[in-house]
Amino acid sequence: MITKPNHLSSTPNLPLAGTTALITGAGRGIGRAIAIGLAQAGCNVSCVSRTLSEVEDVARMINSTGLPQGKSFLCDVADPVAISALAAEIRRWIDRPVHIVVNNADIARLDAVEHTSDMAHWNRIMATNLAGPVAITSIFLPEMILSGGGVIISIGSWNAVETVPFMNAYSVSKTGLLRFHEILEYELRGKNVNNFYVVPANTEASII
Ligand SMILES: NC(=O)c1ccc[n+]([C@@H]2O[C@H](COP(=O)([O-])OP(=O)(O)OC[C@H]3O[C@@H](n4cnc5c(N)ncnc54)[C@H](OP(=O)(O)O)[C@@H]3O)[C@@H](O)[C@H]2O)c1
Known part of the structure; x- marks a missing residue:
């Protein structure tokens, strides 16, 4: 059962009325559309x-x-300290567990190993696309389970399973994220938390 916050707006006839969600990378692109879509379904969104x-x-x-x-929060998901601070800020806002977590933020970067002399970029992509979702999941999951359940979604990529040259770090990060969800599926059995790795079709994207 999902606990409903009592001090936020709620439209009872909508399917997700009274629930709360967190969407990373909600400022533009797919994350923005997800945030608006969840709000349209009745969810209060961070x-x-x-x-x-x-x-x-x-x-x-x-x-x-x-x-x-909807409420805006500034956070670099590559920074675990910032994620802890984010969790505290969201708790101050809603004072209830987050029911739906959407790990959407990413960096998509063209690269080739031959030219990867500076590991800073590689590490940054891993920190944002892989460690970030893991840290966000681990910080919000315990409360989600205690409150009776919820949903963890990560926005993945076909690059996790198809070989796409010159997007090496991005593809490795998305493959790691897929394995994270596959293993999480076993760990979450019986806990009423639904776990999804969603692969969108191509849209306009910021590739740096
Ligand atoms: N677009 C596609 O065709 C496509 C295809 C397959 C998969 N995907 C996946 O879908 C998701 C969304 O893609 P998109 O194209 O919509 O992305 P996008 O337009 O590039 O937007 C990325 C969002 O993530 C935020 N972000 C990036 N780094 C962040 C960080 N360290 N901390 C917090 N927020 C951060 C960005 O804002 P700031 O930079 O301001 O933080 C922005 O809001 C990604 O996971 C991507 O891999 C996209």
Whole structure:
């Protein structure tokens, strides 16, 4: 059973009325669409990215349409200390467990091993695309389980299973994330937490 927050807006006839979600990378692209979609389904959404103006814009849009509430949060998911601070900020806002976590934030970078002399970029992609979702999941999962269940979603990529040259670090990070979800599936048995690795079709993307 999902506990419903009592001090946030709730539209009882919507399917996710009264629930709360956290979406990383909610400032633009697919994350923005997910945040708005969840709000349209009745969910109160925490919109997270490193560009405050973008997540503020999404939260403002959600709040201006009479949908359940949106709130913007600044956080670099590659930084575990920032993730702990984010969890505390969200708790201050909703004072209830997050029911739905969407690990969407990523860096997509063209690269080739031959030119990877500087490991800083490689490590940054792993920290954002792989360690970030793991840290976010581990910090929100215990409360989710204690509250009766929830959903963990990571936005993956076909690069996890198909060989795409010149996106080496990105592909390795998405493969690691897929394995994380496959193993999580076993660990979550009987805990009423649904666990998804979702692969979207190609859209306009920021590849650096
Ligand atoms: N678009 C596609 O065609 C496609 C295809 C397959 C899979 N995917 C996957 O779908 C997801 C979304 O892709 P997209 O194309 O919509 O991405 P996008 O347009 O590049 O947006 C990425 C979002 O993540 C945020 N972000 C990046 N690094 C972050 C960090 N360290 N901490 C917090 N937020 C961070 C960005 O904001 P800031 O930079 O301001 O933080 C932005 O809001 C990704 O996981 C991607 O791998 C996309």
